[in-house]
Every structure is written in C-alpha cells, then in structure tokens.
Amino acid sequence: MSADSWAVAVDFQEATTPAKQFDFSKKLERVRGPRHMRGDINGNLVPERKENGGVRADGDKVDLAEQSLLNKLIRRSLVRNRNQVEVLQRDPTSPLYSVKTFEELRLKPELLKGVYNMGFNRPSRIQENALPMMLAQPPQNLIAQSQSGTGKTAAFSLAMLSHVNPENEWTQCLCIAPTYELALQIGQVIEQMGKFYPDVKLAYAIRGNRLGRGVKLQEQIVIGTPGTVLDWCTKYKLIDPKKITMFVLDEADVMIATQGHRDQSIRIHRQLTKNCQMLLFSATFEDSVWRFAEQVVPEPNIIRLKREEETLDTIKQFYVFCREKEDKFTALCNLYGSLTIAQAMIFCQTRKMASWLASSLTVEGHQVALLSGEMTVEQRASVIERFRNGKEKVLVTTNVCSRGIDVEQVSLVVNFDLPVDFDGNADNETYLHRIGRTGRFGRRGFAVNMVDSKHSMDVINQIEMHFNRRITKLDTTNLEEIEALIS
Template sequence: FEKPSAIQQRAIRPIVIGRDVIAQAQSGTGKTATFAIAILQALDISVRETQVLTLSPTRELAVQIQKVVLALGDYLNVQCHSCIGGTNLGEDIRKLDFGQHVVSGTPGRVFDMIRRRTLRTRSIKILVLDEADEMLNKGFKEQIYDVYRYLPPATQVVLISATLPHEILEMTSKFMTDPVRILVKRDELTLEGIKQFFVAVEREEWKFDTLCDLYDTLTITQAVIFCNTKRKVDWLTEKMREANFTVSSMHGDMPQKERDAIMKEFRSGQYRVLITTDVWARGIDVQQVSGENLLYAPTHSSEHLWS
C-alpha cells in the first residue's frame, strides 16, 4: 500500500463509525482492504466469538478475504476462519467451536453452520456482503435472506457490488437503515502502472494460434488465461498441453480440494500458466503474475485488471 484508494478514502470512516454502507465498486478498487481495515477496528479481541460475518459468491474469494483479514490483523491476534463448501465439515465445526472473531464464507455453508448452531450469531455486529450482484447471479438470494434472519436486529450491513440492479436495491431496503452510498467510477480503478493491450482476432478458430504466438514471443513470469465457459477451459488446457505448454487449469466443477491444490501450486510458481473461468477473476491477488496476463474470450472485460 502506498496511499488509500478512492474507495478506501471514502468508505472506511463511515463503516468505522457504524453506518450501513452501499459501495458500488469494481474489482481492482481496493475494496477488500477497505472493509477489512474497518471491521478490524470494530472487534473486541478479548471476546472469542464471531463479531463479523462476510459473505462472498465464490470459495476462492472467501479464502482471499480471510487471508487479507489475517494479514492486516496479524498484530491484533485476530481469529478468522473461511467457512466454505467442499471442505471438511468437522474442521469447520472444530474451528468455530474454538472461537473466531471473523467468519468469511459462502452463503450455503455459512447458513448450514448457523442451522447446526455451530456458528453462533449472538455477538455479530457487522455483516459484509461482498460482490452482492454476483451472489444473486449465482442463486444465493434465499440463503442470504436466511442468514440475515438469524442476525441480531442492530447488525450493521456493508454491501459491496459492481452493479446495483433492482434485486440489490430491494435487499438494501430490507437490510439497511439510512445507508451511506459510495460510487467508485470506472476511471478510479487502480490501474496505475498497468498497461493493457488487445489483439483483434477476426475468427474464433484463430485465437489459439494467436495465443501460442504470444507465448512464443513474450517473456512471461506467470500468467492467467480467463475463459468464459468451463468447457472452454478444458478444451484450451488440452490444446495447450498438446502443443507442449506446461499449464494448469481450474473451474467451479472441480472438487474444492483439487482447486486448493492447484491454487497452491500456482502461487508457489510450480506452474507458469493458469487457465480458469471467472471463479478466479474477481478479488484474487497473486503478486508474481506478470504484465503479460492474458484474457481468452472475455465476457466482462472491466473485471479483469492485472499487473
């Protein structure tokens, strides 16, 4: 961090003083650090109970939030657990019984833990809904409402969303009281020092050869290739391996243990290229990914900021 981003300058204080907040912000704005910094100030570390709950659309994002909270709260001795599907249920129960100040999870597993009375909600002060539009797109609306019903009436709500469709506004009217609204414009995305290029390819079947040409030409530390379907991920992975490129791949149909292993291998530098869907695109940070991070058949180009 060199200086606070636009959203950090505007949103941290309202959250700290206890206001409900609606922040319309894209990936790449520094939003995760925004609410992580704010919620850490609300914690009573001497009370080993869940005081902040964050909900995210993907398991990877929930884990990323956990890592940010633990990193920023290192000297506070904060306890933060990622509560996500596809992982060992017994481990979740053990961790929650031990006591966690912050729980970062996906709506399905979090609601399951609440129903089992393993995740106790009586001390929760803040609910963070990260990438709320994506959670609704993935069909989590009912589970979000179910979770909210178990929270104390005075729970502060922080909602972060790239877009604000009718369903989001309906949710804010039910969950929030006089919220502060913050809009981060597209030109305020954190793109300093980042160069973006595109290659215009006239036909779909030419994309693979163009991609191979780029990899033969450029010096790449590590790169991520985003595809717009899981089938495209599998197809491209097979084609690149046939062309003797060493690549790994990941998408939402893979078991959680396999996805975790692939992420660990990529972060450690075992693989130079990761082919994936937008399960990885939003809010995930790997420092060593180089400037030649590539995009294959994008659906939402504004979400893919890379460094």
C-alpha cells in the first residue's frame, strides 16, 4: 500500500454492552465429551494429560489459543479501549464510510432484529468502520487488527449472514479459526444473530463431526479449524471451494503460531476464486502476521491500532531484598498491611510456588484466588470473574494471567518471582504485561519486585536498562519509608 494512502484516526472507545449471555459451556461440553477427556487443537478427544506426567513444565507458558479463548469468555461486554486506530483504504481517493446505527447498513429485518436481540444498541467503533467495507458492493477485502471484546466477531458474523443467498443450498461463506473452541465461539454468535433468519444454516467443520464422503453440504455458512476444513474441501469433497464467495480467517496471530495451521490456511485459500472476498482478523500485527496476510488477502483495506509508546508513567516500580521465600512472604504481608489496596495480583514462576503462596496468604486471613495452567479455560474464566467482582482481593497466578486481563481495581502488582527467559535473562515483554495489570485507565499503580539473589538483582538492572526507568529500593519493615515513597 502506498505511503500516501488516506489514514483516518478515530477514538477506539467502546460503549455498547451486549445484554445477552451465551451458554458456551454446554455447547463445548457436547463437542468435547466427558470431563476426563480433553480436545486437542483440532478437536480430537484425547485423555486429559496430568501435570505429573511430564507433559507440562512446572512454569505455565502462555498458550495463545487458550489466552484468546479466555479473553472471549471473560469479556462479556465490549471493552473500553482508548487506543487510536487508523483506516487505510485500498483506494485512497474513495470516501471513507462509517455508520453510527445499524439501520444505516440497510440490513435485512430478520438480521436487524437478531442484532438488537443480542443487546447491541449501536455499532462499536470497529464495527462503524469495518461493516461498511465488509458489506460494500462490489466486495472489498479487509485486514483488521482488533482485540477481544471490540465487537469484531459480531461484525464479520453479520457480514456473513448478510452475504449469503438462502435460496442457494450450498456453502457460500467459510470461516476458519485455530481451535475448535474458538470456532464454537464464532458459531455461537452466528446462531444468536441469525435467530430470526432460519433460512440460513450453519455447519461446524471440526474433528468428530463426521459426514458421508461426497455428500454436498447444504449449509450456507461453515465454521471450522483449518485441518478439517481442508479435508472437507479436498478429501471428502463436502464443500466446493469455487462456490465460496466470502472467506474469513480469524485469530491470524494464533493461527500462524500453531504448527501446520498456517500452511493449511494457505492451501485452503489457493482453492478459492480470485473474486472471493477475503477478511482477515488478528489481535497483533507482527511482521510474521503481515507476511501471512499479504499471501492471503490481495489489495486489502486495512484497519489497525496505531502503534503508541508503551507507557509506565502511572506505575511506580520498586524492589525488595529478600533471602528466601519466607522472607518474601513477610515482606509481602508488611507491604499489603501498609498500603490502601483495592486489589492485588501476585505473579509466581511456578505452580508449586503459586499454590504455596496462596495457601499461606489464606492462613493469614486474606481472600485469595489462585490461577494456574492446569485449570481449564472455563475454570480460569470463573476465577477471574470472581476477582473482577471483588469476591477475592488477591489473585495469585502464573503467567497464564499476564496478558490482556483488565481489572480496573488492581492497584498493586507483585512479582514474587521475576520473569526470566530460558537463558535466565530478564523477560522484558512478560514484565511489561505483568505490571501493566495495574495503572490501568490512567489510575496510579504500584509494582513491587522481590529480589532474592545477585542474579535477581542483575535481572532488575536489565529491566531498568531496557525501559530506561529506575526501580527504587524499598524497605518493607520501615512504614514511614513506604508511606513516603508511595505518596
């Protein structure tokens, strides 16, 4: 895209609140099977793997697909996001259309009724700009950066429902997502939105959903994972790729991080016609995502978040010298007793340490929630919901909660264990994500790091150099010093 493409910055702040809640867990259970069985990334039912079987490391590595699903489960209303976005049009001379009401889109009455029945009163900001492009005639391709909770799933679901001709009983819209749980989430939105449009049918292309070879699907919309969709198009001939007129690729950043999904997605794309409308969505737009998007979406319009400097201005950072975990615990109790804290998040490197700390804090009389990777995504969502509602004041967690979880009341983040990479060096990205759980929405926050060795102090120095910010030493036994430093 040329440098002189028209860019328009808009305030990316959501206000719409869907009133209806989806009962996702029941649908997931029907596909997943008994609780002692878990699905793999393609939907295969496999025995649940135990932590002591050596499948997982003790520390929780963030799984992008699980994190995406977690965000979808906990963000039951549209999030408030103050990031700026810019819209880059394929044709910079064309006027930029946006809408403030769903009526302006001239939707079918059945779809408009479905939208309002879901509790959407007016389009979110991503919908204001994306929907006119997705519904335009002739069709336009789109690449959009949009995080969970901004209404993008509802936007492309509405686009698919508007696009199909219900009189044609073959697959016209194809949407792929990296895991079967995420595919079910999308399908749930389509089912709710199309509640009053029964002529349009939906099929799930996920493992375990077996159909006879050579039987042509009559469902106009198919949602699925790349491997199964590819089988349905090539091996079983259930879908005629030449008849697909809209192709949606969701969670592109997760897709290319999953082994095999990137290549499968490209193989699906190559079977489509040049006239097929291409829509790609991703929460992040790293170089690998851009390279992938360029292969899949020709001549696109682009909606992306404006890159802004990460700011730590509202977060005061400290470190505390400790000899061992018991000293860390004492310092933590002193700190918590000295501050007026709404809620606190405490990060540990391993599940074992997180479990010990949560138990110790509970004994001290604190209302504590524990979050770690051996829990199911649904269990994690429930814990976060309780924490967000203030039923527990302290959340002890591993890295599974370091990204994307916004709780306005959090005023203190404690790195009980400092985040390090496999080589023992400072993991600056994880550090930023962790302490970014406080200081949200312009409020003041505090981040306290526990230092128990020379190596830990070296990690603190690396973090200081990376962010060009000083981290102040704190003596948690000196109440006057604490009060002076945090004032």
